[in-house]
Amino acid sequence: MALLEVSDLSIHFGNVRAVQNVSFSVDQGIVYSVIGPNGAGKTTLFNLITGIYRPTSGTIRLDGKDIQGRSPDELARRGVARTFQNLQVWMNMSAIENVMVGAHLRLDRSIFKAMLRLPALRRRDCALRAEAAELMAFVGLGDYVGARADSMPYGALKRLEIARALAMQPRMIFLDEPAAGLNPKETQDVDELVRKIAASGITVVLVEHDMKMVMNLSDRILVLDYGKRLAEGTGPEVRQNPEVIAAYLGGHA
Amino acid sequence: MRKNAYIGLGLLVVLLAIIPSIVPNSYYLDIVIRMCINAVIVLSLNLLVGYAGQISLGHAGFVGMGAYASAVLPTHLGWHPLSAMVAGAACTGLLALIVARPILKLKGHYLAMATLGLGIIINIVIRNEAAWTGGPDGMPVPSMELFGFELMRDIQWYWVVAAVLVASVLGAINLIDSPFGRALRGLHGSEVASQVVGVDVPRYKAAVFVLSAVMASIMGSIMAHYIGFVSPDVANFFHSIELITMVVVGGMASVFGSVVGAVLLTALPQMLATFEGWETVVFGAILMLCMIFLPKGLVPTLAARFTRGS
Numbered sequence: 001m002a003l004l005e006v007s008d009l010s011i012h013f014g015n016v017r018a019v020q021n022v023s024f025s026v027d028q029g030i031v032y033s034v035i036g037p038n039g040a041g042k043t044t045l046f047n048l049i050t051g052i053y054r055p056t057s058g059t060i061r062l063d064g065k066d067i068q069g070r071s072p073d074e075l076a077r078r079g080v081a082r083t084f085q086n087l088q089v090w091m092n093m094s095a096i097e098n099v100m101v102g103a104h105l106r107l108d109r110s111i112f113k114a115m116l117r118l119p120a121l122r123r124r125d126c127a128l129r130a131e132a133a134e135l136m137a138f139v140g141l142g143d144y145v146g147a148r149a150d151s152m153p154y155g156a157l158k159r160l161e162i163a164r165a166l167a168m169q170p171r172m173i174f175l176d177e178p179a180a181g182l183n184p185k186e187t188q189d190v191d192e193l194v195r196k197i198a199a200s201g202i203t204v205v206l207v208e209h210d211m212k213m214v215m216n217l218s219d220r221i222l223v224l225d226y227g228k229r230l231a232e233g234t235g236p237e238v239r240q241n242p243e244v245i246a247a248y249l250g251g252h253a
Numbered sequence: 254m255r256k257n258a259y260i261g262l263g264l265l266v267v268l269l270a271i272i273p274s275i276v277p278n279s280y281y282l283d284i285v286i287r288m289c290i291n292a293v294i295v296l297s298l299n300l301l302v303g304y305a306g307q308i309s310l311g312h313a314g315f316v317g318m319g320a321y322a323s324a325v326l327p328t329h330l331g332w333h334p335l336s337a338m339v340a341g342a343a344c345t346g347l348l349a350l351i352v353a354r355p356i357l358k359l360k361g362h363y364l365a366m367a368t369l370g371l372g373i374i375i376n377i378v379i380r381n382e383a384a385w386t387g388g389p390d391g392m393p394v395p396s397m398e399l400f401g402f403e404l405m406r407d408i409q410w411y412w413v414v415a416a417v418l419v420a421s422v423l424g425a426i427n428l429i430d431s432p433f434g435r436a437l438r439g440l441h442g443s444e445v446a447s448q449v450v451g452v453d454v455p456r457y458k459a460a461v462f463v464l465s466a467v468m469a470s471i472m473g474s475i476m477a478h479y480i481g482f483v484s485p486d487v488a489n490f491f492h493s494i495e496l497i498t499m500v501v502v503g504g505m506a507s508v509f510g511s512v513v514g515a516v517l518l519t520a521l522p523q524m525l526a527t528f529e530g531w532e533t534v535v536f537g538a539i540l541m542l543c544m545i546f547l548p549k550g551l552v553p554t555l556a557a558r559f560t561r562g563s
Contacts, residue, residue, distance in 0.1 A: 050449060076451030088449075090442030092506065093435065100432075101439050105451040107432035111460060114431030115424040121431065168450060 001064060003028040003172060003203055004049070009058035009068075011048055018044040020227045021058070026172075026205060026220075031198050033206045033214045035238075036224035037247060042207045043085055045224065046174050049205075050082045051075045062172075077105060081170035083161040085177045085207070091150040095141070098149055098160055099132035102167025132167060139163045139193055155186045162193065172203045179210050187213060215239070223247070258426040261509050265422060269415040273408060282407050284523060289414040290476050292515035293421045295499040296508065297468035302497065303505035304429055305461045306441030307357060308365045311372025312496050315466040317379055317488020318345045319473025324394040324483045325385050334397045338474040342467045349466035353459035369490070376488045391484030394477045410479050417475070418512075421468070425508045437461055438506070502543050504550025513552050 002025035009022045019041045026032045034042050047053045049060055051072040060068040062078055081102075090098050107128070113121050133145045139159040144152055152160065158178055165173050175194065179187040191213050198204050198217075208214050214221065214235075221238045223230040231241040238244055269289075276282045298312050322341025326332040332340070356367040379386050386392060397404040404410060428434045436457055439447040444454055477483045486492065495518065503514020521539065525532035547554045 052445065052448075072445075072448035073451045073453050076449060082449050084446070088443040088446035090439050090446060092442045093438055097435055097438075101435045101447075101452075102450050104432065104436055109432045109436065111428070111433050111464065114433045115428050117427040117431070125431070164446075164450065 002026060003063060004205075005059075005061040005064075006049065007059050007061075009045070009048060009055055009060065011044060011053055011056045018227050019048065019055075019224075022222075022224070022227075022229050024222050024229070024232055026203060028203055029198070029201060030219035031194065031204045031206060031217050033208060033218040033221045034224060035208065035211075035214055035221060036230070039226075040224040041227040042224055043176055044227075046082065046176050046205075046207060050080060050174055076168060079168075079171035080174070081165035081168045081172070082174035083158070083165055083176055083178060085180060087154075087157050087161065089149050089157050089160055093149055095144050095147045095149050095152060095160055096129065096132050096136065099135055099163045099167050100128050102164035103128055103131070103169075105168065132163075135163045135166055136160075138166070138196070140189055155182050158182065158190070159193070162197075166197070166202075170202060172205065173197065174205045174207075176207045177209065178206070179208060179213060191217065255426060255430050258508065262419070262422055262426065265509075265512070266419055269419065272415075273411060279407055282411060284520065286407065286411050286414050286479060287476075288516045288519045289411075289418045290472055290479070291496075291499065291519050292418055292512045293414075294469050294472045295496060295503065295515040296421055296425055296511040297465045297472070298496050299500045299503075299505065299507070299511040300425065300428070300437075301461055301465040302500055303507065303510075304434070304441065305437045305458065307458060307462065308361070308497075309368040309462075309465075310365050310490070310493050310497060311368040311370070311375070312465070312469055313490070313492035314372035314375035314488050315345050315349070315469035316473035316476070316492070316496075317375055317483075317485070318348070319470030320394075320477035320483045320487050321379055321386055321473075322470070323474040323477045324392050327395045328392065329385060334395060334474075334478060335399070338471060341474055342470045345470035346463045346467045349463045350459060353462045354455055357455065357458040357462060369493075372488070372490060372493050376485055376490070379485045379488055386485070389485060391482060391486075393482050394480070396481065397475075397478035404478070414475065414479075417472075422508055422512065429508070433457075433460075441506070498540060501550060502540065502547075504552040504554070507550060507552045507556075510550050510552035514550070517551075 004026040006025065007023045009019055010017065011019045022045065034045060036042055044053065048055050051070050054069045058068065059066055067075060108121060108124065136142060136145055139162050141156055141159055141163060144156055149160065162178065179190045182190065187210055194204060194206065194217055218235055220234055222232045223238055223244050225247045230247055231238050231244050272285055276285060294316060298309065301307050301309055319341045322344065323334060323337050326337035326340060327334050352371060356364065359367055380389055404413065429438065436447065436452045439452060440454060440457060447454055473487065499514035499518045500511065502518060504510025521536060522532060525535050528535050
């Protein structure tokens with residue numbers, strides 16, 4: 001059984017049909033990419049699956065259980081993590097604190113124990129800080145462990161979001177354009193990072209415009225255009241699909 | 254960060270310990286007591302506004318609820334002052350919990366309007382229920398009894414409020430650097446990011462709103478017993494604005510900023526008394542200058558300058 005099964009998913013914003021009857025499924029442990037021209041509905045699809053939007057119709061199943069319409073924090077409890085195309089970093093906190101909040105659900109969140117700073121909480125906080133520093137090193141942010149989030153460059157913030165998502169210890173991670181706005185060297189680093197994440201057993205779903213990266217990394221690819229599914233398959237299958245070529249070159253084949 | 258905060262707390266403790274031996278007379282001791290009470294109220298408001306990013310223009314309403322609980326329940330129903338204080342805090346917390354979910358869905362100006370409305374409603378109820386509250390004239394408050402002896406002298410009150418202030422500052426320092434506190438600060442930075450890492454956003458907003466309201470209510474009770482009299486002004490809009498001004502001048506999201514803001518703005522009107530009728534104008538001008546030159550508030554601005562220099 002697939003880890004994620006999306007069937008007939010649609011969402012309408014007034015008359016705009018941002019996603020229309022899209023179906024696909026993602027097996028455990030693979031890298032699955034969603035591509036398509038700007039405005040094709042890729043981020044909307046992510047927002048639907050991660051609970052930011054409520055679908056107009058259709059079903060989303062995680063592990064065979066319906067999850068459509070559930071809130072993002074409920075999905076987080078079920079092991080779904082994500083990053084954002086337009087950064088959502090907590091600029092009022094330090095970099096390492098951003099990663100520490102990623103572990104929110106695994107921590108003792110009692111308000112009274114926090115005020116008294118009981119020894120158990122203190123020890124857990126110390127361990128958490130060390131764990132967060134390790135995760136930052138894992139995503140290549142070892143130099144920023146002591147930094148404030150609002151003093152970090154764009155490329156580093158993109159990775160900080162990935163570290164925060166990994167701190168959740170998710171089963172599935174949705175990366176929304178992790179290489180957007182990065183230079184070729186940084187893109188290469190993100191490529192390697194995604195490989196490492198997949199190798200650690202986390203299922204990766206990726207939205208990305210960098211075709212080289214998508215073709216290199218993905219086990220399967222979904223192509224969207226105007227909110228509809230245009231094609232789905234392995235890299236070579238998708239690349240040879242005439243409709244995909246037409247959508248990308250702007251013609252009508 | 255917490256290490257510096259503990260040093261600050263140590264300094265505060267030392268300062269509070271020597272103040273009684275250096276204040277020249279009871280007039281100054283009275284001002285210091287009011288400063289301590291305000292500091293805790295401002296701290297409670299700063300947790301909500303500065304750390305969690307949820308504006309409130311009705312905080313004086315919660316102070317008023319505590320103050321009137323301590324006036325009304327012992328006077329009319331013969332309750333022990335301590336039970337009255339706890340009952341007041343519980344009622345205030347319950348009210349905060351009930352209104353939290355609907356109003357904390359709102360953001361920015363809309364939330365400001367909603368909390369403003371809440372404060373005004375509390376104030377009007379206090380004014381209109383004259384049979385219980387004495388209406389616009391206010392009412393006397395019975396004195397506080399602690400463990401069998403009456404709190405009468407200023408110096409006794411001083412030690413009580415100083416201890417409450419130190420406990421509150423310590424609690425706040427610990428809270429903001431905990432899993433709960435970091436999740437709270439996340440609400441300020443990006444709500445959607447908080448949601449996707451699993452923070453139940455409405456619940457956290459409600460929790461901090463209730464915490465803040467309960468702290469304000471308890472301090473309202475203490476203030477009422479200390480002064481020995483309450484009037485509806487304690488819950489009015491201007492008092493709410495005064496409290497939010499203390500937060501902003503001292504520094505948003507700064508524990509010691511709350512203390513400094515409360516101390517300065519409690520002292521300022523007294524110091525400006527020589528301006529005879531123009532003190533409000535001078536007060537306003539000082540606030541404007543503060544906002545122009547220290548937009549992040551006194552403590553964060555000075556802290557940043559200090560750390561950059563070293």
